[in-house]
Amino acid sequence: MSLPQPVPPSWKDLGKSSNDLLGKDYPFHGTSLEVKTKTPSNVAFKVGGNRDSKSGAIAGDIEAKYTDKKNGLVFTETWTTSNALKSQLELENYLAKGLKLDIATSLTPDKGQKSALLNVIYKQSGVHTRGAFDVFKGPTFTTDTVFGRDGFLFGAETAYNVTEGKITRYAAAIGYNAPEYAVTVHGLNNLKTFTASYYHRVSADVEAGAKAVYDTKATTSGVALEVGTKAYLDSAAFVKAKINNSGVLALGYTQALRPGVKASFGLALDTQRLNEINPTGPTHKVGANIVFES
Template sequence: MSPLPQPVPPSWKDLGKSSTDLLQKDYPFQTTSLEVKTKTPSNVTFKVAGNRNAHGAIVGDIESKLFNKQHGLTLTNTWNTVNVLKTQIELDNQITQGLKLDLTTSIAPNKGSKSAVLAAVYKQSGFHSRANLDVLKGPTFTADTVLGRDGFLVGAEAAYNVTDGRISRYALAAGFNAPEYAVTLHALNDLKSFSASYYHRVSADVEAGAKAIYDPKLTNGGVSIEVGTKTYLDSAAFVKAKINNSGVLALGYTQALRPGLKASFGLALDTQKLNEVDPAGPVHKIGLSLVFDS
């Protein structure tokens, strides 16, 4: 009997994504933001987003995306309030099955800066590899690969400075993915910092996760630990909570108000400074996010 084909593993940047999403997404306590998405009958999507950060600065961007399914072509243009123009061209599954090519350019006329990155992604059973060349910065060539079999994952990433002729960054990772839980270990920054993450879908309505990071540059002895949970109240609402070893407690509530309209509320409390006032800025944070998607 021949073995069953292996699923395509996650990409390098998505290793530990379940835990990362649980601990980072849907906590809009840093900003107040608004996002509007629309789609035309000709298959062009538009996204307008704006946010006001904790310091009162307001930034925004407008994005248009054209998708041609027949030719596997996606064209994305973005323009933001700091006057950066970005264009991305993607070609998917045209040269060979599983291969995606990408060219991303950006220019900031006010600063005279620009960038151009060529990228390729190749996915097959049990294999996911990416490579990109930053043409104007370095130039720098970066590649990563993840191999997967029966839920076990191993991956590596390296960046090579073409001009200097040296490896400028490398990292390793390993993990295990199952339908109900996932464990991921990372050795980053030339194997000088380490992270471990865990995700568990406890039931259909409850998720839990944790992440620990060791980095000599961090406070608290170089260790950062964060644990969190997510509970669905019903099909249209959920609450999230997390706390870290610095004593910061974060709460999030997301409600689908109607089809295409979602609101999220976030609150962060520094439990070690509940009665203190910091002249440098607010000790506790609150925020709101609204998303319209037509």
């Protein structure tokens, strides 16, 4: 008798280990600050601000999140400096075990922009599926499913425009997840863009990964390749480094200064143009992120 299969990752989380390794903790696009607090009544507040180093634009938002774990309820309200009001209601295991309802809305009154996305997520042993209905865009119905067995993963996604009565997007993926490594191959954009990602936990203190992208419709031929690594210096600090085949080297350093205070610093260098030393220009970039949490 075979053992029950674990719930596989969702479609958007296929290749997540590699994407996180290569994409997170590199705050070289600007300077940002986050302050997180939580009340005894299970309401969490988050205030964030970011200054883009290229444009100099400053953006921010304030978020309030109420969580009722007993009833599987999460309600989030966000207000941004661009005057966008966002709301999200999540109900998990409320109607049935493994079933999650997610309603997300957004409204920008001065621009007349609005959106509403209804999500239904179902996950059980060996399967993780989702259906999303975009009320104002199309309207469009999107569905994706991931099947998993013995570490092997198979997934597919499709989007259907209700008004036009046709499929507007489809994609597929295959992968394998093991405790120490993961491999994922995607066929995206109607199977016109192909990506392959690899993640390896070399040891308890070192991680490595790579990602290759081939776009059949790109104006430049060849494969875009990026490789990176992460190393823990101790329990409170780690460094990251990555480089792509365009010669851009990125470095990141994250340090927990004290409980509830974390600082991250990022640097991006175009190794083919090292003679240009202006770090705030288009060639080289620096940035920082500070998080306060209580």
